[in-house]
Amino acid sequence: MASHSLPDSLQEVAKTAVVIGASSGIGEAIARRLAKDGWRLGLAARRLERLGALAADLETHAIIRHMDLAEPEKAALALDDLIDCLGTVDLIVISSGTGHINPDLDWSPDKTTLTVNVLGFAAVAQVAMRHFIRRGAGHLVGISSIMALRGAGRGAAYAASKAFVSTYLDGLRDLARQKHLPITVTEAQPGFVNTAMMKTNRPFWVASPDKAAKQILAAVHRRAKHAYITKRWGIVALRFKLSSRPG
Numbered sequence: 001m002a003s004h005s006l007p008d009s010l011q012e013v014a015k016t017a018v019v020i021g022a023s024s025g026i027g028e029a030i031a032r033r034l035a036k037d038g039w040r041l042g043l044a045a046r047r048l049e050r051l052g053a054l055a056a057d058l059e060t061h062a063i064i065r066h067m068d069l070a071e072p073e074k075a076a077l078a079l080d081d082l083i084d085c086l087g088t089v090d091l092i093v094i095s096s097g098t099g100h101i102n103p104d105l106d107w108s109p110d111k112t113t114l115t116v117n118v119l120g121f122a123a124v125a126q127v128a129m130r131h132f133i134r135r136g137a138g139h140l141v142g143i144s145s146i147m148a149l150r151g152a153g154r155g156a157a158y159a160a161s162k163a164f165v166s167t168y169l170d171g172l173r174d175l176a177r178q179k180h181l182p183i184t185v186t187e188a189q190p191g192f193v194n195t196a197m198m199k200t201n202r203p204f205w206v207a208s209p210d211k212a213a214k215q216i217l218a219a220v221h222r223r224a225k226h227a228y229i230t231k232r233w234g235i236v237a238l239r240f241k242l243s244s245r246p247g
Contacts, residue, residue: 016089018042018082020067020124021096023050025195026143029213030093035060042082042089045096046070069096069120070112076123083131091220092128093141094121099158110157117161122168129172132183139184141220142169146191146233149240173225184223188216191233 017034021027023045031043035058044067045051055062063085067078083089098116100109125142132138147155148162169187176183192206207230219227228234 016040016042016086017091017093018044018079018086018089018128019093019095020044020069020079021094022054023047025095026190026193026209026212026216027093027095028054029209030095030216031062032058033210033213033217035062039091040086042086044078044082067096067124069116069124072115072119072123075120076127079124079127083127088135089128089131089138091139091141092131093143093216094124094128095143096120097143097145097162099155099161101154102157103154105156113157113161117158118164121165125168125172129175129183132176133179133181137182139186139220139223140169140172141186141188141216143188143190143216144169146189146228146236146240148189149237184225186216186219186224187226188212188219188229189226189233189237190229191236193229 015038017039019027019031019034019041022031022043027045031041031054034041038060041058041060041062042065043051043055043062044065046066046068048064048066051064055064063082065078065082067075069075096116099113102109121142125140128138128140132140142165144165145158145162147159148166150159152159166187166189169185173185176185190207190212193212194206194208212229215227215229215231228237
């Protein structure tokens with residue numbers, strides 16, 4: 001498959017990226033596409049053995065680190081260490097996340113979802129933004145979900161946690177504006193992507209991780225604030241926004 005090449009202007013500016021959650025799914029697909037374009041990579045995830053196998057298979061140099069967003073403080077320290085090893089980072093993608101179907105409202109899966117998607121996400125996003133503020137530029141990508149737009153009875157904690165991601169990214173974008181710094185914050189908002197977390201019986205709406213990665217990186221190249229992944233989910237988002245809430 002041909003690589004999704006970067007525009008010349010971006011190739012000159014951004015050559016080092018960190019992908020958090022690179023051991024599978026969208027994060028792995030993003031790492032593979034960046035590697036094909038010659039980026040130097042820092043890869044982080046909970047499953048270190050899968051990261052090692054990925055790094056060995058890539059076409060570029062990659063440094064790997066264990067990182068579990070279920071332990072927010074340790075995850076923040078791991079990202080700080082990874083950035084120090086790389087020297088400077090131009091692009092940081094936060095792709096890690098979790099979610100559970102939980103109609104019985106058991107506390108344990110909801111606690112895990114909120115810890116990873118809220119506390120863990122915020123911990124590493126703060127490290128990323130502090131780095132970009134120090135260097136005076138950078139690009140942060142956070143992956144939320146179409147479910148951030150509407151509560152979901154069978155996955156209430158997941159939808160709420162992704163709404164937090166959306167709003168937090170808005171706040172970081174506004175912080176960059178207040179500081180008059182050229183820091184881009186992109187929110188990628190996927191619908192159904194064929195990953196271990198995806199559970200649906202509607203294959204028409206399901207994208208491959210590589211297609212999702214291609215569209216996310218296209219949004220990075222445009223320095224877009226937001227992108228629905230895939231684009232057809234913009235129609236669903238509009239319907240969510242115009243329709244009344246359930247209940």
